[in-house]
Amino acid sequence: MKISAYSTALFSTFFFLEEYGILFDCGDGAAAMLMGKSRKVKHIFISHADRDHLCGLLQFNQLNAREGFPKVYFPRDCGSFPYLEAFTKQFDPHVSGTEWDFLDDGQEVKIGKGLLVRAFRNEHIAHQKDTVKSLSFQLIRTTQKLKEAYLELSGSEIKAKKEEIGYDEMTYEKREILLTYSGDTPVEWDGRYNDSQMLIHEATFLKKEDMGVDGNRWNKHSTLDExxxxxxxxxxxxxxxLSHFSSRYHADEIQQAVEDEARRHAVDIPISLVLPGVFSRNILD
Ligand SMILES: [Zn+2]
Structure with a gap:
């Protein structure tokens, strides 16, 4: 999977999944960095209304809007987006094709054949229990598989059975989580990211002491050790x-800390970094 990205806490974050035409967040400079490739984006999923995650939308939209696209999705209870939609429609009247839509906790958006994006609530913003102001996303591939009871049947038997009871009755849906994008979030311990082939997670602070009181009060982030x-x-x-590092850290410092923490917690899966201040054309390289 090819993913281009920029992600620096406070300044800007966006992740572009080229083959899926998806943009997760649209911070400042998304169009400037992706240039012609931004045309490939069909679906933009914004995790929350902090300005470093949405301020690239104005130009991105102005350059790329066409009938029905891009589709911009945002958390249901973020009041910023209806304002932004109304503003862009007046500011750039030639841009009318964009579709704006809110997403609820657990809502799924079909983005292609056998492909969907599932949104689920996270606790980045200290919101009330029944509001949705901050989301994480999962890219999921679905395939219809034959139920075990029918695996032994021949082609013609399957055909006959299909006519008798219908294909849906004979199959089940298999789901693969190709990728999870945490967005900004505190660490969650409930196993919500299990079975993700790839997890893009924030690590704004390298250690707890760096978080400060304010960092913990309204907008909650993660620390690398956690x-x-x-x-x-x-x-x-x-x-x-790992992404969304604070710009206070140098690349060397981050790399060393990641190495140390991975060893300390015996994490032996491949780890890639989106370092602060650097646009990466292929974060998995
Ligand atoms: Zn952020």
Whole structure:
């Protein structure tokens, strides 16, 4: 999978999944960095309304809007987006094709044949229990598989059975989590990322002391040591991408800390880093 990305806490975050035409978040500079490739984006999923995750939308939309695309999805209770939609429609009246839609906790969006994106609530923003202001996303591939009872049948028997009871009755849906994008979030210990072939997780702070009081009060983030501990306790995560580091850290410092924490928690899956201040054309390289 080819993913281009920029992600630096406070400044800007976006992840572009080229073959799926997906953009997770649209921070400042998304169009400037992706240039002609931004045309490939059909679905933009914004995790929350912090400005470093949405301020690239104005230009991105202006350059790429066409009938029905892009489709911009945002958390249900974020009041910023209806304002933004109304503003862009007046500011750039030639841009009318974009579709804006909110997503609820657990909602799924079909983005192609056998492909969907599932949104689920996270606790980045101190919101009330019944509101949805911050989301994580999963890219899921679905395939219809023949139920075990029918596996032994011949082609003609399957055909006959299909006419008798219908194909849906004979199959079940298999789901593969190709990727999970945490967005901004505190570490969660409930196993919600289990079985992700790839997890893109934030690690804003390298250690707890750096978080400060404010960092913990309204907008909650993760620290590297906690992320590694969570990974060591999770199941079936095959690859980790760490992102959204604070710009206070140097690349060397981050690399060393990641190495140390991975060793400490015996995490032995491949780990890639989206370092602060650097646009990466292929984060898995
Ligand atoms: Zn952020």
């Amino acid at each position: 992320v590694m501990k969570m990974i060591s306790e999770s199941k079936g995560i095959e690859r980790l991408v």
